[in-house]
Every structure is written in structure tokens, then in C-alpha cells.
Amino acid sequence: MTTPVTLRDVTLRDGLQLTGKPLSTDRKVAVVRELLSLGIPSVEIGSLANPALVPPMANTLEVIERLDPDELARSWVWVATPRHVEKAARAGAVNFQYCLSASDRHNQANIGRSTEDSLAAMPVAIEHARSAGGRIQLCVATAFTCPFDGLVPEETVLRIANDPRTEGAEDIVLCDTLGQAVPAQVTSLVSAVATRSPARRIVYHGHDTWGIGVANSLAAVAAGASELDGALGGLGGCPFAPGASGNAATEDLLFALRPDWLTPDTFGAVVELADGLLAELDEPNRSRAGQAAHSSTTAFEWAVAAPDAQACR
Template identity: 65%
Template sequence: MYRFAPAAELRDVTMRDGLQLTGKMLPTDRKLEIIRALIELGVPSLEIGSMARGDKVPPMANTLEVIGELTAAELARCWVWVATPRHVEKAAAAGARNFQYCFSASDSHNQANIGRTTEVSLAAMPDAVDISRSVDGEIELCIATSFTCPFEGQVPPDRVIEIANDERATGATDIVICDTLGQAVPVQVQSLIERVRAETPDRRVVFHGHDTWGLGVANTLAAISAGATMVDGSLGGLGGCPFAPGASGNTSSEDILFATRPDWFEPKTLAAMATLSEELLTELNEPMRSKTVQGARSKGSSRTGRSAGSTPAAFEWVA
């Protein structure tokens, strides 16, 4: 069976970045159903919610309830978006142990997204690290708008490297490089990820991409080739940032998996994931953006010669 090398772990972000632009809050039980279905399918990591204010991002309003209903074993595979030490404290009290501390490389987006300058967010990170350590947790340094800002335009790569090397970010186990607008191209992604690996502290590198301009999978593969060992995606390409004009869906989890073929991903896994994705997007009245799901549901013929349509044969591929 074809495998993309080097390998990287998928983190599905449907329950956070996927939902936040929809404006519709899923009930806690429904979120738990989807989270547990993804875990059962073998998805290694998930982003399950955000500590953003519910009046600002309504779909995230029940994040603490979701955290509280998950087991310790389930939470070990789950990440929560945070932007302040207080966020970390509240999420940890509910049971979370993996925290994604996020702010933007550009001040304008950080002001729109979090309500403070990048410097203020960075200055507060040591306290966030201390709180995560007090519960034996892990915390990521997540840098939004690493390539382009909707208000300031292109973000210089040196700005990202400067933040990554700031001593106040010491203690982060991972660094997340975000193509928030989906405007980066593969050569940019490869170059920045290589620089992060070569010029900043030794941490796991995560790539968070969007498919706004159609390069989500290409950028993800470029990031993996450059050394990223975790990549983000969402079911059906759902998502986008409500505070970044022009940012649409995330890179599709199904498309990333079809391109990389990790050991746990089989045709039956794709079939089950596609059904889960289609049901969720129908529920949210959102379009299906996954090319893999669209291809599997096409009316053409499969490589096996059997009708594609919605039959299991549509999810088979040739080794």
C-alpha cells in the first residue's frame, strides 16, 4: 500500500476550528458522539473546543461541558484552544491536559481575534506554561497568520522566527505554524517549516492549513516533507476564522488522509468518515469541500470496475 513519507500525525480540528465559523452550536451530546466516533476510527489527535467567549464565538460556548464528559484516556488525545492563562486554568479545572496557546504574528489580527497586542499575549505565556505544568499537561505555541494577515498583508518569515525564539515561549512542547487565510503556496510553507526546525528550539512542528485558495493538501504535504510531524484538518473541509475576512474552510481531513495513507487508514475507515462528515455538514447546512469524499460519491466507475455511487466499492483504492 502506498504511504507518504515521512509520516505525520493527523489532528482533526472539526470540533473547534471547523465549527467556529458556522454560527451554530452543536449540543454537548452531539459533539461527544463525533469526538468518540473519530477516536474509534483511529484519528490520533483531536481539537475539541475553544475557551473563546461564547458571546463572541457561540459554537464554542459548551466547550467546558464537553471536556467534563470525556474520560482521562480520551482527553489525552484531545487539545483545547486557549489564549490566556485564565483560559488554561479553566480548561485544566474541567479536566483538559493539552492546551493550544494561540496568538497571531500580526498585531492587527491579534487585536481582532483576541483583543490585545501580540506582545501582551506573548508576555502572558509563561503563566500559561506554569499552569499547564502544574497539572502535568502540555502546551503548544500556536502562531496564527504565520504567512498572511487579512489586515496587514504578507507576514515576514523573520517575524515568525522571532516569536518562536522568544524566551517567554520556553516550555512549549510544540510549535504550530498556521496558514490562517490559506494563501500560502508550497514553497513558502516548506521554507518556513525548514527555518523553524533549523533556527528555533527543538519542538514538534505542527502545520495548520486552510484550503481557501485550493492548496491545502499541497501545502500540508510540503510541510510534512519539511519536517512537520503533526498536521491539522477538519471533516469535509469545514471551518474558517470568524475574525479573519476571507478565511474559509480548513484542509479536509479526508483529503489529507487519502494523500498520506497512514497505517490505520483503510477504505472502510474512509467510508465511515465520509458518512460522519456528510451527516454533520447536512446538519450544519454547510457544503462538502472534501475532494476525496466528492470523488468517492461520484457517478463514475471505480478502478475495480464496479459502480461507484454510494457503494463500498467507491471507497476502494489500488495499492
Template identity: 60%
Template sequence: MTPATQLRDVTLRDGLQLTGKLLDTEKKVELTRLLLGWGVDAVEIGAMARPDRVPPMANTLEVIAALTADELQHCWIWAATPRGIARAIDAGARNFEYCLSVSDDHNLANVGRSTEASMAALPEAVDRVAAVGGQLQLTLATAFTCPYRGVIDPDRVLELVTDPRAEATTTVVLCDTLGQAVPDQVEQLVRWVLGAAPGRAVVYHGHDTWGLGVANTRAAIDAGATMVDGALGGLGGCPFAPGASGNTATEDLLFALRPNWLTPPKFSEIVRAAELLLADLGEPNRSKAAQGARSEARAFEWVISA
């Protein structure tokens, strides 16, 4: 990991949305502060999604309100409508991921409207965020494959990125929603987007469904992505994308990329905290690095001694 690359932990949004369990506001705030305190650059703390469709996001506004303005500078909120963004702004949020799917079929399943309808509402979202001096990322779900349509044409991704309505977004987030991409695809699409949208950064959001989460993330960084996403224990997946499984594990990304702030003792703290969270949620731990940290190879400094 280069100093210019940031890690965003998405446990509290993408990680929780398939669990079906609402984590207490206090626990969400505590985890946010732990992550930021360890050195994680950014945290996705929730989504402006309908509670009846995604119950674990029901207390997102309460989480926003409980954090300080300084903490919220490092926090991100997922949203699919300008109205959702407006409500989160009133609660204190300033950084947003405006999400739409490259695949029309998935956008209909995920947010109940066509991709074009989502794009048509984007300028209003841009204006709302600009009015409070915030940041707005254009988040493109199903940027590589769609559960209903299969492989996505990269040209369609570039059409959305270069659409005049998207020009005011600060960043493009490329989501491998199903975890079906391979490193060459990821590297190529990141380079194409950077070339097509000079001045905008690229974030890579990967899933580990086919075991390539870390490799794809490394490819994205090599191609110029300046932020990458992960979730503790590999939690997560889209409830409206059949075949999607957990995010690339934050622990795996940390162990592979070794940011300057990471030490073996701090890594042990992160592994232990993730284990407690997963036990509370009744979810399995999918992190290979966490499993390795619990091995019997005691001479290796990254193994937890007790």
C-alpha cells in the same frame, strides 16, 4: 504520511466556529470518540473563547468533562489566556494550544490584545500547564499572511519562536490562516522554525482557500512537521479574518496521505459521518475526496458503493 506524522482533526473547534450553530455536547463527544476510534491521532475539541463572540464554543467545558482522562490525552483545547487554560484544566483538559497572531492587527481583532500582551501572559500559561503535567503548543496564527497587513515577514515568526518566554512550549503550530501560502513557502518556514527551535516539534495548520491545502500539508510533512490539521468536509475559517475559508478537509488529507490504519471501508465511514454532520449544520461539503468517493467510478476501491 510517515509513521511519525500525526493527524489532528479540528472540526469541533476551527471547523465549527464560523457555522454560528452550537452543536450539542452529546454530538461533540460522539464525534470525538468516532474520530479517535477510526484511528485519528488527535482531536481539537473546543476553545476557551467568549460565547458571545464565538457561540459554537459555548459548551467546551461540558465536552471536556464528558470525556475520560484517557480520551483527553488525545484531545486539544484552543486558548488565548492563562485564565481560559485554568478553567479548562479544572474541567480535566491537559493539552492546550496557546494562540496568538504574528500580526498585531489580527491579534487585536481575534483576541482583543496586542501580540506583545499575549506573549507577556505566555509564561503564566506555561506554568499552569506544567503544574498538571500537560502539553502547551505555541500556536501562531497569520504565520504567512494577514488580512489587514498582507504578507508576514518570516523573521517576525522566528522572533516569536525564539523569544525566551516561548522556550518551554513543546511545539510550534504554524497557521496559514487565510490559505494563501504556497508549498515552497510552507516548506521553507517549517525548516527555518525547526532550525531556530531545536527540540521543539512543528505542527502545520492549513486552510484550502486557494486550493493548496493538501499540497501545503505535504510540503510541511516533507520539511519535518510531525502533526498536521484538518477538518471534516473542509469546515471552518476564522471569524475575525476576512477572506478566510475552510480548513483543509480531513478526508482529503486522509486520501492523499494514507495512514496505515486507513482502509477503503473505514474511509467510507468517515465520509458518511462527515456528510451527516454537514447536513445537520446546513453546511456545504468542500472535500474533493468526499466528492470523488461519491462518483460513478465503481471499479475504484475508494468509491462508496452505496
């Protein structure tokens, strides 16, 4: 792999969408600060989705308001309309992930409008982001499969990536929303976007529904992606995409990538943070690396103490 790659943790947005227990603003802010202090390059801190439909996102604006400028510079907010960008910017956000679906039926279910309508509104969203001195990403959900229509043709994604109304987006996020893609598909789409659309940083957002979230993520990097999304403990899923489950786990991606800043002690602290958060949420740990880290072996430096010997944060 010759492309430098970074990791964005999406626990506080995608990771919380399907959880039954909300997290307080104080707890979310504490998680953001701990992730950043451990060396995670960037985090997704919430969504402007309708809180009546996605209750765990209800306090996103309060989280934004509590973070300082240095923290906000490394924090991303999910938005789907120009109005979302305006509201988040007023609270202090500077990084916006503008999301639409390659599949029109999923866009209707997820955002309440057609994909064409989302594209038509994007230039205004871009202008609002620029006016706030911020950055905006083009996020393409259901880039591989749709829960209602099945396989999404590559050309559909490329048409979105090449649509002139998306000019001004600094990055493109390709989402395997359902976790149904295989490495060959990921390689093909990432390569096509890298060579047949405007030069942008490519972010790969993968789910682990079929157990190959890490394999797909590594395939994306080999094909030209330079950032990966992951969530602590493999949390995640889309409430408007039947069959979707958790994201590729942050712990698994870190263990596979071994970025320069990651040490066994830092990895242990990430595992401990995940353990405490999952316990609070009554969610299982889907991270294979997070589970393996609690091995009783003493000969492997990446192993950490057993969960019952750790204090939950």
C-alpha cells in the same frame, strides 16, 4: 517524505467557528468518540474563546467534562490566556493550544490584546499547564499573511519561535490562517523554524481558501512538519480574519497520506461521518476526496456508497 506524520482533526473547534448552527454537547462528544474510534490520532475539541463572540464554542467546558481520561489524552483545547488554561484544566483538559498571532493587528482582533501581551502571559499559561500535568503548544496564527497587513515576514515568526517566554511549549503550530500561502512559502517557513528555533514538533495548520490546502500540507511534511490539522468536509475559518475559509479537509489529507491504520472501510466511515455532520449544519462539502468517494465506480476500493444510500449519524 521521511518524517512520520500524524493528523489532528480540528472540526469541533476551527471547523465550527463560522457555522450558523450550534452542536449540542451530546453531539460533540459523539463526534469526538467516533473520530478517535476510527483511528484519528488526536482531535481539537473546542475553544475557550468568548462565547458571545464565537457562539459554537459555548459548551466547550461541558464537552471536556464528559470525556474520560483516555479521550482527554488525545484531545486539544484552544486557549489564549492563562485564565483559559486554568478553566480548561479544572474541567479535565490536559492538552492546551496557546494561540497568538504573528500579526499584531490580527492578535488585537482575535484575542483583544497585542502579540507582545500574549507572549508576556505565556510563561504563566505554561506553568498552569504543567501544574495540571498537561502539555502546551505554541500556536502562531497568521504565520504567512495577515488580513489587515498582508505578507508576514518569516523573521517575525522566527522571533516568536525563539522568544524565551515560549520555552516549555512542546510543539509549535504554524497556521496559514487565510489559506493564502503557496508550497514554496510553506517549505521555507517550516524549514526555517525546524533549523533556526528550539527543537519542537512542528504542526502545520492549513486552510484551503485558494485550493492548495493539501499541497501546502504535504510541502510542510516534506520540510519537517510531523503533524497536520484538518477538518471534516473542509469546514472552518476565522471569524476575525476577513477572507479566511475552510481548513484543509480531513478526508483529503487522509486520502493523500494513507496512514497505516487507514483502510478503505475506515475511510468510508470518515466520509459518512462528515456527510451526516455537514447535513446537520447545512454546510457544503468542500472535500474533494469526500465528494469523489461517492463515485459510482466499482473498480476503485476507496469509493463508497452514494450519500443518499447512507444513514446520517
